[in-house]
Amino acid sequence: MSATNASPGRSGGIKAKHQRLVLLVFALVALIGAGLLAAYALSKQASYFYLPADLVASPPEAGRAVRLGGMVEKGSIKTQPDGVTIRFIVGDGKARVPVRFTGITPDLFVEGSGVVAEGRMEGTTFVADNLLAKHDEKYVPREMKNMTTAQARQVVAQTK
Amino acid sequence: MIAELGLALLWMAAALAALQLIAGVLALRPQGAQLAGIIRPVAVMQGVLVLVSFMALIDLFLTTDLSVKLVAENSHSAKPFIFKLAGTWGNHEGSMLLWVTIMSVAGGFVALIEKRLREDTLIATLAGQAFVSLGFYAFLLLASNPFARLAEPPADGNGLNPLLQDIGLAFHPPTLYVGYVGLSIAFSFAIGALVTRDVGPAFARAMRPWVLGAWVFLTLGITAGSYWAYYTLGWGGWWFWDPVENASLMPWLAATALLHSVSVLASRNALRAWTVMLGVVAFSMSMVGTFLVRSGILTSVHAFAVDPTRGGFILALLAIYIGGALLLFGLRASTVTEGARFSFVSREAALVFNNVMLCGVLGIVLLGTLYPLLTEAFGVKVSVGPPYFNPVSAIFVLPMLAVLMVGPLLRWRQDKAGRVSAPVAVCALLAVLVFAGVEAFAKGIGILPALGIGIAAGLGVASWLPLRGRNLARTPLPIWGMVIAHFGVAVALFGMASESAFSTERLAAMNPGDSQQVGPYTVTLTGMAPVAGPNWTALEATVEARYGGAAPMILHPQARTFASPPGNRTESALKTRWNGQLYAVLGEEGEDGRWQMRFWWKPFVPMIWYGGALIALGGLLALLGRVAADVRRLIATDKIAYRRHRQGR
Numbered sequence: 001m002s003a004t005n006a007s008p009g010r011s012g013g014i015k016a017k018h019q020r021l022v023l024l025v026f027a028l029v030a031l032i033g034a035g036l037l038a039a040y041a042l043s044k045q046a047s048y049f050y051l052p053a054d055l056v057a058s059p060p061e062a063g064r065a066v067r068l069g070g071m072v073e074k075g076s077i078k079t080q081p082d083g084v085t086i087r088f089i090v091g092d093g094k095a096r097v098p099v100r101f102t103g104i105t106p107d108l109f110v111e112g113s114g115v116v117a118e119g120r121m122e123g124t125t126f127v128a129d130n131l132l133a134k135h136d137e138k139y140v141p142r143e144m145k146n147m148t149t150a151q152a153r154q155v156v157a158q159t160k
Numbered sequence: 161m162i163a164e165l166g167l168a169l170l171w172m173a174a175a176l177a178a179l180q181l182i183a184g185v186l187a188l189r190p191q192g193a194q195l196a197g198i199i200r201p202v203a204v205m206q207g208v209l210v211l212v213s214f215m216a217l218i219d220l221f222l223t224t225d226l227s228v229k230l231v232a233e234n235s236h237s238a239k240p241f242i243f244k245l246a247g248t249w250g251n252h253e254g255s256m257l258l259w260v261t262i263m264s265v266a267g268g269f270v271a272l273i274e275k276r277l278r279e280d281t282l283i284a285t286l287a288g289q290a291f292v293s294l295g296f297y298a299f300l301l302l303a304s305n306p307f308a309r310l311a312e313p314p315a316d317g318n319g320l321n322p323l324l325q326d327i328g329l330a331f332h333p334p335t336l337y338v339g340y341v342g343l344s345i346a347f348s349f350a351i352g353a354l355v356t357r358d359v360g361p362a363f364a365r366a367m368r369p370w371v372l373g374a375w376v377f378l379t380l381g382i383t384a385g386s387y388w389a390y391y392t393l394g395w396g397g398w399w400f401w402d403p404v405e406n407a408s409l410m411p412w413l414a415a416t417a418l419l420h421s422v423s424v425l426a427s428r429n430a431l432r433a434w435t436v437m438l439g440v441v442a443f444s445m446s447m448v449g450t451f452l453v454r455s456g457i458l459t460s461v462h463a464f465a466v467d468p469t470r471g472g473f474i475l476a477l478l479a480i481y482i483g484g485a486l487l488l489f490g491l492r493a494s495t496v497t498e499g500a501r502f503s504f505v506s507r508e509a510a511l512v513f514n515n516v517m518l519c520g521v522l523g524i525v526l527l528g529t530l531y532p533l534l535t536e537a538f539g540v541k542v543s544v545g546p547p548y549f550n551p552v553s554a555i556f557v558l559p560m561l562a563v564l565m566v567g568p569l570l571r572w573r574q575d576k577a578g579r580v581s582a583p584v585a586v587c588a589l590l591a592v593l594v595f596a597g598v599e600a601f602a603k604g605i606g607i608l609p610a611l612g613i614g615i616a617a618g619l620g621v622a623s624w625l626p627l628r629g630r631n632l633a634r635t636p637l638p639i640w641g642m643v644i645a646h647f648g649v650a651v652a653l654f655g656m657a658s659e660s661a662f663s664t665e666r667l668a669a670m671n672p673g674d675s676q677q678v679g680p681y682t683v684t685l686t687g688m689a690p691v692a693g694p695n696w697t698a699l700e701a702t703v704e705a706r707y708g709g710a711a712p713m714i715l716h717p718q719a720r721t722f723a724s725p726p727g728n729r730t731e732s733a734l735k736t737r738w739n740g741q742l743y744a745v746l747g748e749e750g751e752d753g754r755w756q757m758r759f760w761w762k763p764f765v766p767m768i769w770y771g772g773a774l775i776a777l778g779g780l781l782a783l784l785g786r787v788a789a790d791v792r793r794l795i796a797t798d799k800i801a802y803r804r805h806r807q808g809r
Contacts, residue, residue, distance in 0.1 A: 019501055027516050034520035037552055038527040045548035046531060049541035067543055083669020083754045084747075103667060104394075104747035104756050107728040118543075 047118070053094040059121055068097060068126050069116040077111055090115060090126070101128040163228050166216030167307040170257075173209040173264060174297035176202050177290045184287025188280060188355070196283055200271040203286050206293075207268025214261040217306055221248045227313040230254065230306050236319035240694050246330035252470075253306035255333060259450070260296045262334075262341040266370075267293065270345060275794065277366045278358055285352030292344055292443075295477040303473050319695075319722075332388055336381030336408055340446035342374025343415060350439030351485060354492045359432045364425035367439065369786050371422055375415045376779035382408050383772030394730045394745045396760045398659065398768055401549045406529040407449030410522055414442035417518040419779075420511045428572055430499035430508055434515070437493075440485040445522070447478050452529070503574040510567030517560035521553050528552075554608050561615050561653065564646060565591075565622035583625050591618025598661075605661035612657030620650035637785025645778025652771025658764040669754035679761025681705045681713075681742060688755065696720045698731065701746045701755065705735065717746040717757075741765050 047065040060066050068090060076089040085102045088111075099117055109115060109131055117128035180202045186192030187199060220228050221244050224237045234251040235244060243250075249258045267289040274282055300306070349367040353359045385408065390398040399405060418438040425435045451474045502508035528544045535542050565587050569580040595614025598605070623646035626639060666678040675684045687702040698720040704712040715733035722729065733744045740763035747756030 023512060026512075027519075030516045030520050031523060034523045034556065035527070037555065038524045041548050041552045042528065042531050042544065046535075046542040046544050049543065065545075065547065067541075079750055083750050083752065084667050084756050104730075104745060104758055107730070 049116075051095075052090055052092045052097045055097055055121075055126070056095040062122070063120055065118070065120055067116055067118050068099070068128075069114070070097070072109070072111050072113055072115050074111045090117065097126050098124065099126045099128055101131055103131075106131055162216050162219055163225070163307040163309060166213045166220075167305070169209045169213040169216070170297070170301060170307075173206050173213065174294065174301060176206040176209065177264070177293045177297060180206060180290035181287050181294060184283050184290065187283050188287075196279065199283055199286050203271035203290070204268040206290075207265040210261045210264040214257055217254060217257055218245065218248050220307075221245065221254075224317065226315075226317055227309055229308045229310045232310055232314050232317045234318060236317040236695075238316075238695050239319065242327065242330055249333050249337075253300070253304045255337070256296065256300050256304050257306050258334060258337055259341060260293065260300055262337055263289070263293050263296065263344055266342060266345050267348075270348075270370075274366060276362055276790075277352075278356065278362070281352045281356045281358040281363065283352075284355040285348045288348035288351035288355075289344065292348065292481060295480065299470075299473050299477065303470050332381060332384050335377050335384060339374045339376075339378030339381055339415075340411060340443075340449065342370055342377060343411060343443040343446050345370040346374065346415075346418065346439045347443035347485065350436045351488065354436060354488050357492065359425075359436055361426050361429050364422050364435065365790075368419075368422050368426055369783055369790070371415060371419050371439075371442075372779055372783040372786065375412070375419050376776050376783060378408070378412045378415060379772060379776040379779060382412055383769050383776065386772070387769050391732055391734055392729070394732045394758075396663075396665070396743055396745075396758075396762070398765070401528070401544070401546055403529050404453050406525050407452045410525055410529075411442055411445040411449060413518050413522040413525070414438060414445045417515045417522075418442050421515050424508050424511050425499075428500050428502070428508060430502060431512070431515075432499045433489075433493045437489060438515075440482075440489060441522075444478075444482045444485070445526075447474075447481065448526075451475060451478050500573075502572070505570065505575050505577050507567065507570045507572045507575075510563055510570055513563050514560055514567065517556045517563075520556040524552050524556070525549065551608065554611075558611055558615060561619055561649065562591075564649070565619055568623075568626045568642060568646065583628070584622070587618040587622040587625070590621060591615055594618070602661065609657040609661035612653050613661070616650045616654035616657060619653070620647060623647040623650055637788070638782040641778040641780070641782030641785060643778070644781060645775045648771045648774025648776075648778060650771070651767050651774055652769075655764050655767025655769075655771055659762050659768065662763045663765075664761050666759045668757055669750055669752075670757050671754050676757070676759065678742070678759040679740075679763070681707050681761060683742075683744070683757075683759055685755065685757060691718070693720070696722045699746070701744075701757070703733070703744050703757070705742055713742065715742065715744045717744045719746050719748075736766055739763060 045065075047067055048060065049067045049069060050060070052068065052070045055066075055068060070090040070092045073089040073091050073096065076087075078087050079085070080087065084104075085100065086105065087098060087100050089096050090099050091097070099119075101117065101119075116132040117126060118130040118132070119126055119128035121127075180199060183192075183195045183199055183202065187196040217230075220231050221235055222241070224231060224235055224244065226232045226237075230251060230253050234254075235247045239247065247254075249255045267286065270282075270289070271286055277285070346367055349363065349370070353363045382405075385405070386398050389400065389405075390396075418435065418441075421431045421435045421438055424431045451471070528548050531544055532542050566580060566584050569584065571579075591614045593614075594617040595610055598610040598613050602610075623643055626643055627635060630639075664679045666676050666683075668674075668676050670676065670685045672685050672687055675682055677683075682705070684704045684706070685701060686704050689700050689702070691698050691700045698718040700716050700718045703715040703717065705715060706712045713735045715735055717733040718731040720729045720731050721727075730745055730747070735742045740761060743760040743762060745758040747758060749755055
């Protein structure tokens with residue numbers, strides 16, 4: 001692929017116009033290649049956002065990285081004996097998904113509040129690698145913006 | 161009073177920018193030639209006025225004038241001095257004023273010192289700079305006035321987001337902004353040269369110091385930002401491919417490509433249209449980054465306020481400037497005459513390869529960053545993270561770094577591959593051997609980290625080869641700069657590969673007295689105690705880390721609680737050794753009284769930031785070398801002119 005592989009003898013006779021064309025073709029091929037590669041990788045690697053109802057209705061293929069967003073159900077957070085693994089339920093008023101997470105939870109991760117979990121399905125449990133909690137009014141995960149008002153009220157009303 | 165003064169100065173500066181633009185456009189016509197004389201002084205005056213306006217805002221923050229809305233919303237009288245100062249740009253309005261200040265001061269500098277460019281090209285450049293500034297003045301004055309007053313001042317201010325109350329914040333945004341906005345000068349030079357059809361070596365030499373300077377600041381800003389994220393977020397990672405990080409990486413990639421192509425144009429008068437194009441792209445990426453960060457379409461700690469009118473405003477500016485510049489490029493590119501030719505084995509060819517690969521990475525990062533926004537327009541929410549960015553960008557970065565071993569050794573115009581094959585073969589062999597060794601002895605670390613370590617080893621040696629056979633005392637500074645920057649790339653690559661391959665992590669709930677093993681260290685939680693700072697209280701853990709019989713290292717991770725505004729922040733503790741870093745984070749107290757603790761041992765991780773600093777140092781040396789040469793040339797021409805003048809008498 002390196003430009004230095006070409007034989008040096010050939011280069012003397014190359015006309016300026018040809019050189020310009022060769023450079024242009026090389027640049028275009030590389031950039032189009034980058035674009036196609038990116039498009040292919042994005043279709044494989046982008047992680048989709050699910051609400052609990054979507055996740056239950058049409059679960060993603062096992063092992064595929066996705067994001068799950070919803071409200072942490074009141075009274076559902078249980079710490080496991082190892083002290084660093086927690087289990088809790090994420091709901092949206094229509095469905096409930098059990099979540100397992102090992103690690104230090106974000107500061108504003110509390111019951112009855114919104115959360116976005118990054119991870120994958122293992123059986124019927126969502127195993128989270130990372131939790132994004134609502135930090136403050138100025139820092140809300142993008143997916144949760146539409147959820148906090150209507151759905152939060154709904155969930156709170158149900159759990160009371 | 162100070163606030164009104166600041167606002168008035170800002171309006172006056174905007175008026176001067178309008179004058180600069182109009183006079184510039186008229187002065188390029190034969191009938192307006194007499195206007196040419198006022199453009200330089202106007203540009204300098206505009207820079208001075210904005211600078212004073214920005215100092216007025218700093219003064220309001222330092223004195224905590226709560227009748228000013230921005231201060232009341234973002235500052236607090238009990239904040240330490242340095243954060244009052246940093247609070248000036250730790251919010252949307254202040255940071256936009258900083259942006260405009262840097263832009264206008266830089267424009268003033270160009271007007272003051274630029275002597276090499278043709279006068280009409282300089283006028284077109286300054287008019288272009290005024291045109292860009294005007295849009296941001298309008299944005300500031302119409303949609304984000306930093307000096308707005310409150311009818312009833314509150315008893316005290318809201319304070320600054322705890323996450324932002326960090327010494328890193330005081331210098332990280334201004335550093336990046338100097339980089340972003342420095343590229344606006346390159347943009348204006350490109351516009352100026354297109355307008356007057358003056359693309360050539362003189363234009364490249366005038367543009368180069370600005371590109372170098374902006375690039376040094378961008379490099380420092382990104383490096384510092386990465387370290388800031390590493391130690392404040394407490395996640396142990398140093399790069400998250402967060403859209404905001406990408407927003408700073410994209411202009412850097414474009415500026416790196418521009419930096420190399422502008423050298424080809426300056427020394428060899430080749431790659432003319434390409435260099436102009438990159439000049440447009442680099443600043444466009446700065447503006448795209450600003451749009452992403454400031455518009456509120458992304459949410460992160462950097463997005464100060466979600467305000468759709470602002471997003472629309474920046475989007476309109478983007479469309480006008482990028483679209484206009486590309487249109488001008490399209491109209492004039494064919495009139496940029498053919499540059500000099502070169503062979504496929506030459507310095508130019510290697511630099512073309514570097515440029516195309518950098519642009520490939522730029523495209524990949526741009527697509528990955530914008531993809532979630534595109535899909536969201538169709539109602540599908542996705543996020544794109546490391547599983548996309550790491551392997552896909554490596555496909556372009558690793559070949560580029562392999563060619564980097566050879567490129568600087570090649571001669572301009574035409575070279576024979578045989579001339580450099582011996583040293584290159586040694587470095588390539590070293591890279592292959594190290595790669596094979598890592599694959600053999602560290603199983604399961606993945607192909608990319610192993611390749612990274614191999615290429616880092618080869619490049620670490622190859623980067624010094626351009627000094628071979630030179631008299632070191634007489635080697636020009638720009639050569640030293642190149643060698644050191646390329647060596648820095650090898651160092652940073654080694655740190656990145658080592659971190660991703662060899663990090664070990666331990667997460668545990670611990671009682672005081674408990675021990676855990678992380679990497680080679682035995683860590684013991686010896687105590688918990690409350691501590692207090694100027695505007696926070698915290699619980700502090702004491703952790704002893706032992707390795708063999710050596711004296712233990714003591715770490716103090718904290719969980720801090722801030723009162724104004726109320727918030728929590730974990731303060732991780734780091735200990736650096738020559739061969740890596742130990743990283744400790746304190747989590748919550750469990751129901752059983754045990755404390756969640758998280759530890760990492762990250763071998764050679766500081767190399768990432770040492771490498772970044774070396775890259776910036778290389779850029780700085782090159783910049784000093786170029787500027788010194790320019791100054792010498794100026795003095796020499798002045799002397800000749802003086803002698804001629806005396807002889808003439």
